[in-house]
Amino acid sequence: MRIDILTLFPNMFSGVFSESILKKAQEKQAVSLNVINFREFADNKHKTVDDYPYGGGAGMVLKPEPIFAAVEHITKNSSTQPRIILLCPQGERYTQKKAEELAKEEHLIFICGHYEGYDERIREHLVTDEISIGDYILTGGELGAMVIVDSVVRLLPGVLGNEDSPVQDSYSxxxxxxxxxxxxxxxxxxxxxxxxxxxxxxxxxxxxxxxxxxxxxxxxxxxxxxxxxxxxxxxxxxxxxxxxx
The missing domain is CATH 1.10.1270.20 (tRNA(m1g37)methyltransferase, domain 2)
Known part of the structure; x- marks a missing residue:
């Protein structure tokens, strides 16, 4: 499996992805974990990724250009259609059943937002899934992405020492x-x-x-x-x- 994380804070993932089961899964080549700063795909000299919302209101909204460009860069030579997951408090409540569903995919892309929200065109024309890990608000999607990645990767064949372990887990x-x-x-x-x-x-x-x-x-x-x-x-x-x- 290949997993790409689009984030403005890539350093948040360094500790999580280099320890325990996620580290072993990469060593076994069961998964490839890639963290990408989508600010690099901003189309302006100041690398701005957010702007004020049309119509006014509090907070800033993530612009569509850098996120679309980042996804297009990741998928341009891909032979498979990835699941593109938006971490969002409005999304589907995450469950073990969803983890088992995602574990069957070859390629996952996670979009971690910040600020007030996303430009609606990202939601409507780019993503395949919107997921929330609970009915509460975090400062960004990074922690949610870590939770989902961990729960999915441990289900991949050969990752856990005992193949019966994920079958016997709560909720499975x-x-x-x-x-x-x-x-x-x-x-x-x-x-x-x-x-x-x-x-x-x-x-x-x-x-x-x-x-x-x-x-x-x-x-x-x-x-x-x-x-x-x-x-x-x-x-x-x-x-x-x-x-x-």
Whole structure:
């Protein structure tokens, strides 16, 4: 996968992209991460990328010229059609399902805005996706782009050591992930559930399924509205509801 980031603050990405899983993914050549300062594509001697909005109002608006020019420069020799993602608080709420969708692409381009907003022609005629990582406002799209890149790259084949890890993550299967425990089995009187020490893989799998459902019921019951519950899981939910009373 190739990922290009258009930003006015490229140094923000240096630490994130050179550590942990993102660093390993690049070393394995699973992904190419490129950060581009779109100010370099401004068509004026002062390299201005923003201007006052027509009609008046507070703040400055990003001009279309440098962003269009930067995308055209990136894609001029490309054989594939990239997904061009605008980081925007008005965009689609980001989910694990969206991460899995983007992980199937060969080329992603992220546009990180600043100031009051974007010229509407960028939104209407250039981007393929508008994404928000939550209902709050950041000073720019850079942090959102980092979040999305991390969540997508870890899904690429060969990036994580255990291929089952992304499949078992919270939200990937529609439920929150079950609790985890490690050594020691008894820490200050706080003990690991006996079933996890039993060696019975069938019982352990059932315990994990039930605890995953319990955690979802307690923390994110909204996820259960669209989840295809089995008869066994329905009975567990009835049990949770009785115990809650």
């Amino acid at each position: 299967c529609g439920l929150l992930e079950h609790p985890h425990y490690t050594r020691p089995a008894d820490f200050r009187g706080m003990k690991v559930p006996e079933v996890l020490l039993s060696g019975n893989h069938q019982l352990i799998a059932e315990w994990r399924e039930k605890e995953s459902l319990r955690r979802t019921y307690l923390r994110r019951p909204d996820l259960l509205a669209q989840y295809p519950l089995t008869e066994k899981q329905k009975k567990w939910l009835e049990e949770f509801e009785k115990n809650k009373r």
